[in-house]
Amino acid sequence: MLTLFRWLVRLTIGLMIGLVAAAALAWYFAVRSLPDYDATISLPGLDQRVEIVRTTEDVPHILAATDHDAFFALGFAHAQDRLFQMVVLRRAAQGRLAEMFGERAYAGDDLARRLGLWRNAQASLAAQDAATRAALTAYADGVNAWVEQVNAGARGRGAPEFFILPGDIAYWQPADSLAILKLVAAGTSAQAQAEVLRAQVSLAVPQRAGDLVDAPDEPPLPRYAGLFGPEARFAPQQAGVDTDFADRLLGYVAPEAGASANGFAAAAERTAAGAPILANDPHVALTAPSLWYLARLDLRSGSVIGGTIPGIPAILSGRNPTLAWGLTPAWVDDQDLVMEEVQPGAPERYLSSGGWRDFTTAEEVIRVRDGGTHRITLRESEAGPVIPPAHLGLAAVTPAGFVPALRWTGLSGTDTTMSALIALMAAPDRTAAIRASEGIIAPAVELTLAERGGVAQVLAGAVPLRPADHPTSGRMPAPGRSAAARWDGFLPPSDPARITAPAEGIVAATGAATGAAPGAEEAGAGVSPKGAGLQIGYDRDEPLRLARLQRLLAAREIHSRESFIDAQLDTVSPAARALLPLIGANLWFTGEPAAPGTPERQRQDALALLAQWDGDMGEHLPEPLIYSAWMGQLQDRLVRDELGVAADAVAGQLRPAFIDRVFRNTGNAGIWCDVVQSAPVEDCTTIARMALDGALVELTARFGPDVASWRWGDAHMARHEHPALGRVPVLGWAVSLVQSISGDGSSLARAGTIGTGRDPWRAVTGAGFRGVYDLSDPDSSVFIISTGQSGHPLSRHYDDLAERWRRGEYITMSLDPTLARAGALGVTWLEPAQQ
Numbered sequence: 133m134l135t136l137f138r139w140l141v142r143l144t145i146g147l148m149i150g151l152v153a154a155a156a157l158a159w160y161f162a163v164r165s166l167p168d169y170d171a172t173i174s175l176p177g178l179d180q181r182v183e184i185v186r187t188t189e190d191v192p193h194i195l196a197a198t199d200h201d202a203f204f205a206l207g208f209a210h211a212q213d214r215l216f217q218m219v220v221l222r223r224a225a226q227g228r229l230a231e232m233f234g235e236r237a238y239a240g241d242d243l244a245r246r247l248g249l250w251r252n253a254q255a256s257l258a259a260q261d262a263a264t265r266a267a268l269t270a271y272a273d274g275v276n277a278w279v280e281q282v283n284a285g286a287r288g289r290g291a292p293e294f295f296i297l298p299g300d301i302a303y304w305q306p307a308d309s310l311a312i313l314k315l316v317a318a319g320t321s322a323q324a325q326a327e328v329l330r331a332q333v334s335l336a337v338p339q340r341a342g343d344l345v346d347a348p349d350e351p352p353l354p355r356y357a358g359l360f361g362p363e364a365r366f367a368p369q370q371a372g373v374d375t376d377f378a379d380r381l382l383g384y385v386a387p388e389a390g391a392s393a394n395g396f397a398a399a400a401e402r403t404a405a406g407a408p409i410l411a412n413d414p415h416v417a418l419t420a421p422s423l424w425y426l427a428r429l430d431l432r433s434g435s436v437i438g439g440t441i442p443g444i445p446a447i448l449s450g451r452n453p454t455l456a457w458g459l460t461p462a463w464v465d466d467q468d469l470v471m472e473e474v475q476p477g478a479p480e481r482y483l484s485s486g487g488w489r490d491f492t493t494a495e496e497v498i499r500v501r502d503g504g505t506h507r508i509t510l511r512e513s514e515a516g517p518v519i520p521p522a523h524l525g526l527a528a529v530t531p532a533g534f535v536p537a538l539r540w541t542g543l544s545g546t547d548t549t550m551s552a553l554i555a556l557m558a559a560p561d562r563t564a565a566i567r568a569s570e571g572i573i574a575p576a577v578e579l580t581l582a583e584r585g586g587v588a589q590v591l592a593g594a595v596p597l598r599p600a601d602h603p604t605s606g607r608m609p610a611p612g613r614s615a616a617a618r619w620d621g622f623l624p625p626s627d628p629a630r631i632t633a634p635a636e637g638i639v640a641a642t643g644a645a646t647g648a649a650p651g652a653e654e655a656g657a658g659v660s661p662k663g664a665g666l667q668i669g670y671d672r673d674e675p676l677r678l679a680r681l682q683r684l685l686a687a688r689e690i691h692s693r694e695s696f697i698d699a700q701l702d703t704v705s706p707a708a709r710a711l712l713p714l715i716g717a718n719l720w721f722t723g724e725p726a727a728p729g730t731p732e733r734q735r736q737d738a739l740a741l742l743a744q745w746d747g748d749m750g751e752h753l754p755e756p757l758i759y760s761a762w763m764g765q766l767q768d769r770l771v772r773d774e775l776g777v778a779a780d781a782v783a784g785q786l787r788p789a790f791i792d793r794v795f796r797n798t799g800n801a802g803i804w805c806d807v808v809q810s811a812p813v814e815d816c817t818t819i820a821r822m823a824l825d826g827a828l829v830e831l832t833a834r835f836g837p838d839v840a841s842w843r844w845g846d847a848h849m850a851r852h853e854h855p856a857l858g859r860v861p862v863l864g865w866a867v868s869l870v871q872s873i874s875g876d877g878s879s880l881a882r883a884g885t886i887g888t889g890r891d892p893w894r895a896v897t898g899a900g901f902r903g904v905y906d907l908s909d910p911d912s913s914v915f916i917i918s919t920g921q922s923g924h925p926l927s928r929h930y931d932d933l934a935e936r937w938r939r940g941e942y943i944t945m946s947l948d949p950t951l952a953r954a955g956a957l958g959v960t961w962l963e964p965a966q967q
Contacts (some may be wrong), residue, residue, distance in 0.1 A: 145793030157523030165288030166924055167212040169370050169958025174965040175277045177204065177270075182962040184209055185952045189919035189943050190929035193952040194429040203267045203427040203445050205962055207274025207304070210425065212443035214923040215278070216291035216496065217384060217421060218312075218418070219301060220855065224383025225311035225499065225633055226250045226539075232297045233856070234501040236379045238521070241498050243387055246510055247318060248543065253311035255545030260310075264551040268306035271760050275304035293856050298501060306902035312443040315385050316687070317542040317549075320575035323467035323606075324524055324538060329781050331356045331529035335366060336775045341669055343801045344782065344790050345770065354548040365532040377886060377896060382855045386954060388524060391416060392643045392897075394700060394880055395460040395580035396681060399637035403690045407908035408582035410448045411696045412458025413948055414439075415882045420852040420869050421923040421930065424901035426915055428952070430943060433558035435947045442923075446553040449903055451913060453947060454560050456582045456905035459642045464576035464595050466541040469609035470515035470617055471534040473942035482513055482535070486578045491518065494811055503941040515539045525781065529609060538611060539619065541594035543767075552592070568591050572626035578641040582907060589639045591630040595623035619640070621794060636687035638685050642678040642880075651793040674781040676706035676788060693906045693914070697788035699880060700902060701940040703940045707788040707878040708759050714795045715766065716742065718817040719824070729837070734828050735821075737839045750884075758839065760848075760876065760885070760893055762828035763791070769823050773808045784887030786877065795820075845872030850883065850895040852934070853918055867925045871938045873898070881940075911951060914942035950956050 182205045185193040191618050193238040196202040210218060223229045227244035229237035244250075252364035260268070281303055296932040334341040334356035338447060342353045357364055386824065397410040398797040416423050427447070428437035436449015439442040451459045454564040475481040481488050500508045515537040521527035526536045554570030559565040562581045569579050576593025578660045596606070596619040603617055605612045610617035632639060684699045685691070726732035738758050745755040763786050772779045772790070793801040797818050805816040828839070835842045853859075854867040873895055874884035884897035898918060906912040918937045922929040936943070945951055953959070 148724045149392075152889055165282070165291055166455060166927055167287075168612065171962055172961040172963060173281065174963045175208075176964060177273045177277065178964040178966040180964065181643070181690075184960040184962065185414055185949070186959070187945075187952060187955050187956045188957050189426075189933060190927075190957060191426045191428065191943070191945060194427065195949055196430050198265075199268065199432050200270045201424060201735060202431055203270040204274035204277070206427060206429055206440070207271035207276075208278050208962065209274075209427065210440070210442045211275045211278035211290070211304075213921055213927075213929075214421065214425060215282075216843075216856070217303070218275070218304075219299075219442045220382075221312045221315065221384055221691045222304075222308045223299075224252065224385065225308075225315040227379040227496075229382050230498055232299050232501060233382050235503050237382050238498065238500055238503075238506065239853075240380070240383060240386070242508060243519070243523050244315075244318075244375075244521075245496055245498065245508065246519055247387065247538070247540075248510075248517060249318060250307075250316040251309050252543055252545050252547065252874075254307045254312050255549075257307050258490045259548050259551075261555075263817075264328075264554045265306065265354060267554055268550070269531050271309060272304040272306050279303065283787075285950045290566075292926065293950055296860075297856060299341060309444050310440070310547070310888035313550055314542060314547070315383070315387070316441065316444075316486045317574040318387035319385035320391040320461045320783070321466055321540070322388050322793075323465050323730070324469055324519075324540075325388050325390075327467075327469050327604075327606075327608050328525045328529055329723040332525070332778045332781050333775065334608065336531065336778045339552060340774070340801075340804070343793055343804065344787065345374065347789065350606065350607075353607060353710055354604060359603055359611055360534070361607075363815075367527055367532075368527065378853055378855070381419060381853065384417075384419055384423055384635050386417065391461045391575075392640050392882060393458075393460040393642075394609075394677075394681060394882075395458040395589070396638070396640035396685060396696070396699070397456075397580050397634075398691045398696075399582075399583040399587045399634060400584065401638040402689070402691055403908070404690050405906065406950075407584065407906065407909035408456070408587055409691060409696050409906050410451075410456040410580060410582040410587070410602075411700050411902075411904045411906065412580065413685055413700055413902040414449065414459065414461075415884070415897055418850050418852045418896060418898050418900070418918060420854045420858070420867060420919050421921075422852070422900045422917045422919040424917045425921060426901075426917060426945065428809050429945070431558060433560070435946055436557045437913070438903055438905075439917070444550075444553075446550070447557050448553065450557075450908070451905040452557065452559075453910065454583055454907075455562070455565060456907060456913075457556060457559075457565060458580045458946055459858040460578040460580065460904070461578040462591055462593060463562055463643050464591075464593060465606045466574065466576055466594060466596060468596075468606050468619070469512070469519075469618075470537045470539055470612040471531060471533050471609050472513050472515070472518070472537050474611040476533070481509075483613045483614055485618075489514070499719070502707045507737055509536070513612060516543055532621065537612065541576070541596065544573050544594070544786075549575075549593075562588050565906065566631070577642075580639060580641060581614040582905070584907065587634050587637065587639050588687045590630045591632075592625075595630075597623060608689040624745055625688070640678065640681050640685055642681055649836060659724055660856075671734075676710060677880060677882075680706040680878055693904055693912060696904050697942070700904065702880040703749045703874040703876075704747045705756070705876050705878050706747070707750050707786060708745075708749070709877075711763065711788055711791055712742055712745075712759065713745075715762075715816075715820050719821060724784070730860075731825065731828070732833070734837065734839060738824065738828060739885050741839065749844060749848075749874050749876045751843065751848060751872045752844035754839055754875075755892065756844035756876065757831065757835075757842050758827065758952075759849055759892070762824050762843075764887070765826045765830070766820060767791060768913055769826075770804045770805075774797070774804070780888070786887075788878070789901040843872075844874070847886070847893040847897055848873060848876075848883065850898060850938075854925070866903075869919060869931050869934050871934065873938055904936075904942070910947040913945060915945050916942045 179241035183195040393414040431692040438447040472482040547617040548571040565925040572592040852869040877884040
């Protein structure tokens with residue numbers, strides 16, 4: 133027995149030593165992949181010596197003598213800090229994520245293959261101008277130079293994730309950067325999903341669909357079922373597939389996710405320093421690391437500084453010595469779903485306006501980790517690629533005998549957007565910038581510009597024009613057999629209707645529309661969408677945000693960098709300010725005081741708090757939580773009985789215009805307040821009270837009965853999830869960042885919630901990058917991203933900017949190389965290798 137005990141002790145000690153040794157070895161190889169920022173490296177392909185100065189925040193300042201070397205060094209720096217993210221973005225565009233992540237990535241790969249992101253990127257390479265092709269090649273050479281350093285120096289495969297996930301690191305190609313740009317374009321637009329939603333609502337409540345999905349200035353929505361004739365049959369409405377949000381973000385960018393931003397500028401006469409100021413903050417899905425990466429590089433035209441996306445060799449939002457620019461998704465209606473009728477007995481043919489035609493077909497194979505291979509058939513009609521009904525909720529709106537196809541501006545094989553972005557960095561003024569922007573195809577953006585001569589905004593990107601007799605005006609899927617269901621070309625890139633001139637020296641955009649800042653307080657005053665009478669899209673961002681931004685800008689005669697920062701960080705919900713006085717009009721301070729501890733007293737306490745609230749969605753306040761839960765319950769009660777399971781499609785986003793229409797009884801919309809299944813006729817006051825009581829029951833179960841002790845930040849947590857490791861036990865805790873934050877989906881400091889499931893108030897989108905550019909001083913511009921510069925979980929720069937981002941703080945980035953060197957964390961020298 134003693135001998136057995138001794139052997140058990142020895143075995144236990146041996147196992148412990150083995151585990152410690154294995155952990156030490158794993159740690160050693162993981163740390164080996166951290167780059168050394170104080171190094172001199174000889175590399176082939178360089179023209180001259182390049183200095184990369186890393187500031188204390190790990191921002192690379194690339195000091196190069198030639199444009200070729202600057203782009204080479206940017207590729208090198210991106211790969212040093214974000215190699216894993218770049219590989220994942222490339223695989224997402226190629227439709228090859230399932231090779232790494234397994235079956236849960238298959239749906240995303242299938243959609244990317246059918247959209248042809250990689251194929252169209254390869255085709256678009258030839259369409260780029262010579263300077264852009266040279267930049268793409270130099271950038272790819274820089275990425276590959278770091279990959280060579282990783283291989284030659286046994287640097288832990290470049291990132292610790294590569295020890296856990298399978299797959300080789302293929303050398304970077306110029307087309308890879310174009311493919312990532314295509315992926316970003318696909319993630320920016322959500323027009324196809326908006327069409328599906330309108331069709332679902334039209335099928336469920338054809339007579340009242342306009343209340344829910346039409347804007348006040350839009351023509352009535354046609355009945356969707358009537359577009360396909362009286363014999364059309366649709367599948368019964370079913371509950372949507374609950375796609376895990378983390379699975380959708382395995383590639384950092386999810387097609388059809390939609391995006392937003394704020395972009396605003398003040399001319400010199402409206403600023404304290406006598407020089408223009410511009411602010412920009414693109415809103416993206418929150419991931420770890422952030423989609424954005426800060427950088428500065430020297431070009432022959434001058435130094436450029438601002439925000440980049442790893443894999444794309446361009447400053448997308450930033451400034452050079454004389455010009456500042458920012459990008460805001462324009463929400464142009466750049467996608468149309470077309471329902472193609474398949475010939476009975478011949479699935480390879482469809483009915484076009486000119487008769488029966490053959491689909492263009494191709495075969496591809498998707499390899500799945502631990503799951504074999506899937507062979508898929510790609511089909512394409514005149515309209516575009518056929519998208520299987522399993523995607524985008526299309527099954528619910530696809531008539532029997534039809535298949536959906538997608539017409540999208542991003543399917544261009546001659547897309548010159550990258551050339552436009554490269555040219556924009558070198559533009560010395562607004563005129564040159566507007567000329568450069570004419571090459572943008574997808575995504576369509578509002579380009580905000582500021583230079584000494586003034587400020588402006590231009591709508592850049594392909595804007596489809598539809599015939600007047602289009603069956604749906606692009607708002608719902610249309611039958612492909614209709615000759616009118618087409619595009620009549622595009623708005624010319626140089627059309628004056630694209631440009632918004634400033635009024636009183638200020639321009640502003642939030643994705644809803646673009647206009648000069650008004651001098652009045654009325655919501656929407658001064659808003660002037662692009663082009664008189666020009667309809668660029670029906671799915672604009674919530675216009676309340678634009679009205680809020682314009683009021684803030686009009687409230688001051690003279691602006692400063694600080695006032696622009698205040699506007700960028702504004703957490704007041706204009707939706708709350710607009711809706712609460714309307715919904716609570718008959719509930720405030722009514723009835724006798726209730727006894728403490730009763731549901732009636734809890735309701736009175738909640739209403740008393742909301743009655744004095746200014747709409748600030750501060751994380752330390754109880755009112756935002758009460759308001760959000762109330763509105764969620766209210767909207768669901770209004771639509772659930774009419775829409776049934778189709779209500780799930782609208783549950784994730786609050787629709788203030790719909791609620792406003794209902795409670796004002798616009799066009800008899802108050803009928804939504806009556807519960808169809810009940811005998812009594814409920815009015816809107818009753819439904820509002822029932823929704824509030826339901827919200828209080830829900831919140832009490834989670835946070836206790838004392839409404840004054842509730843906090844918005846306890847529920848409104850931003851989880852910056854690592855796409856690969858975020859759900860791995862223990863590792864997920866280490867690599868994903870969780871923070872409580874302020875704001876909501878309608879505030880300027882946008883923090884959109886997931887809206888459904890067990891954690892409906894979880895923040896999933898936000899300003900991944902913020903920048904404020906003051907042209908009075910090259911050193912006074914400020915920037916921040918939502919995580920840290922490094923994508924390496926063991927780097928101290930993996931999350932060192934996250935807390936500053938949460939608190940609304942910024943870092944400075946100078947165009948002066950002397951100041952950059954003075955605060956250097958390290959300096960990397962890249963030297964031409966001796967041949």
